[in-house]
Amino acid sequence: MTATVWTLLPPVIAIALALITKEVYSSLLIGILSGALLFTGFNPLHALETTFTVMGDKLGGNINICIFLVLLGILVSLVTKSGASRAYGEWAVKSIKTRRGASFATSFLGIFIFVDDYFNCLTVGTVMRPVTDKYRISRAKLAYIIDATAAPVCIIAPISSWAAAVGSSLPESSSIDGFSLFLKTIPMNLYALLTLAFLMWLMASDFDFGPMAKYQKRHEQDDFQHTEETHVVGGAGKVSDLILPIVVLIVLCISGMLYTGGILEGASIVDAFANCDSSTALVLGSFTTLIFTALLYLPRKILTFGQFCESFTEGFRAMVPALMILTLAWTLSGVCSEDYLNIGGYVKTIVNPASGVTMFLPAIFFLIALGLAFATGTSWGTFGILIPIVLPVFGDVDSTMLVMTVAACLAGAVCGDHVSPISDTTILASAGAQCNHIDHVSTQMPYALLIAAICLVGYLAGGITGNGLVALGLGAALLLVAALVLTAKHKKQ
Numbered sequence: 001m002t003a004t005v006w007t008l009l010p011p012v013i014a015i016a017l018a019l020i021t022k023e024v025y026s027s028l029l030i031g032i033l034s035g036a037l038l039f040t041g042f043n044p045l046h047a048l049e050t051t052f053t054v055m056g057d058k059l060g061g062n063i064n065i066c067i068f069l070v071l072l073g074i075l076v077s078l079v080t081k082s083g084a085s086r087a088y089g090e091w092a093v094k095s096i097k098t099r100r101g102a103s104f105a106t107s108f109l110g111i112f113i114f115v116d117d118y119f120n121c122l123t124v125g126t127v128m129r130p131v132t133d134k135y136r137i138s139r140a141k142l143a144y145i146i147d148a149t150a151a152p153v154c155i156i157a158p159i160s161s162w163a164a165a166v167g168s169s170l171p172e173s174s175s176i177d178g179f180s181l182f183l184k185t186i187p188m189n190l191y192a193l194l195t196l197a198f199l200m201w202l203m204a205s206d207f208d209f210g211p212m213a214k215y216q217k218r219h220e221q222d223d224f225q226h227t228e229e230t231h232v233v234g235g236a237g238k239v240s241d242l243i244l245p246i247v248v249l250i251v252l253c254i255s256g257m258l259y260t261g262g263i264l265e266g267a268s269i270v271d272a273f274a275n276c277d278s279s280t281a282l283v284l285g286s287f288t289t290l291i292f293t294a295l296l297y298l299p300r301k302i303l304t305f306g307q308f309c310e311s312f313t314e315g316f317r318a319m320v321p322a323l324m325i326l327t328l329a330w331t332l333s334g335v336c337s338e339d340y341l342n343i344g345g346y347v348k349t350i351v352n353p354a355s356g357v358t359m360f361l362p363a364i365f366f367l368i369a370l371g372l373a374f375a376t377g378t379s380w381g382t383f384g385i386l387i388p389i390v391l392p393v394f395g396d397v398d399s400t401m402l403v404m405t406v407a408a409c410l411a412g413a414v415c416g417d418h419v420s421p422i423s424d425t426t427i428l429a430s431a432g433a434q435c436n437h438i439d440h441v442s443t444q445m446p447y448a449l450l451i452a453a454i455c456l457v458g459y460l461a462g463g464i465t466g467n468g469l470v471a472l473g474l475g476a477a478l479l480l481v482a483a484l485v486l487t488a489k490h491k492k493q
Helices: 005-021 024-039 042-060 063-082 083-093 099-113 117-134 139-154 161-167 180-189 190-205 213-218 239-260 269-274 279-298 305-335 343-350 356-376 379-393 400-419 423-434 437-465 470-491
Strands: none
Touching: 005 083, 005 305, 005 343, 005 379, 024 042, 024 099, 024 379, 042 063, 042 083, 042 305, 063 083, 063 117, 063 139, 063 161, 063 239, 063 305, 063 343, 063 423, 083 117, 083 239, 083 400, 099 139, 117 423, 139 161, 139 190, 139 213, 139 400, 139 437, 161 180, 161 379, 180 213, 180 400, 190 400, 190 437, 190 470, 213 437, 239 279, 269 423, 305 379, 343 379, 356 379, 356 400, 356 437, 400 423, 400 437, 400 470, 423 437, 423 470, 437 470
């Protein structure tokens, strides 16, 4: 049943079950098993054997990604335990003088912590909550600033867990370099870029609309009673103990990319980045940062040796959901690959670059990714399913339409993640801001859907013209029009 219409069944089953059950793990697993059954002629024993063969191969081929995520989780735990986050918050309370300053400081801290969205949500919420409370920024608005900064920044940051996950989603048979493809999607990732621009405008104009404005009025007193914080962070860390590990991680990961790309063998910087082994570079950078953090904390007794060791298990535990999603998404991709069901071969016969359907693919995949991420609450699972389907449509050629369609998948995944009440980052943003979760979802949704509508128009225009810059330019123009209309309405009130 390879390269036939039946090969579409596994991802369709996974998507349909995710929409119905809202459970991504079981949906992906059932999709994998259905694909294995199709490949083995419905032989249950051989299907199980195929499933775990593919899973083992995929884990072996992507083991550096898994190691990087675990090391990153350990670093997050260490920084939290050190008390450095608390020290930064205390410094911010004394240094920031205006409401706009508090909003921008919150967003800039989120942009600075771009290596991982979990790290971002938890750190920014814990650090900036006392500051935003002081200037009467509602908890719902704080949760939106956290959420609108975390994933959009991570999905356009080359040195992040998201970049590694996207790069590892490409089929093994592809000759396209995953990291290079990711870099090219950055200027075409409309949702991430426009969301950050929209957030900057909201903070600069210092007003809200829709449910967010109503929440601000309704909870004018409740949010700012300065009740005792339930989140306690130990340790005697300073602001530098938060900043230094992050800066070192960024510098060392970039250095690792240059090293694995052959910079020491005479390659240029551009060639080194293009030919680097990003997963190996991230492991080298994060492990060396872990050693640096130990040397920074332990001699000064910021943490005891026992607390340092506790962070290993806590960091691993925090990354288990991400590792589970990636493993299952990789396995589903493997079952659908050219070596097994060859879903790409079938899709390519239906939708080829010469057909008129191709021009609508960026918009179509944006909507599919949005719906799937909304239903499952995971961006990683979404692009892990969709990217291996997109690539064979355009062949093993790094074309503008391929890059735009992959960018649309990433944009839709982040957008769906934002509006989903079961998204991990949405939940973490609510927890970090100590905002009622449903209040955060309901107040954020109109903002996210406004940007989504603009992105859809942009991807339609980009697909028709075959030019990603047209998509970005039209999206920026529509965002400007929307901002002017909202500002005019606000002034009339």
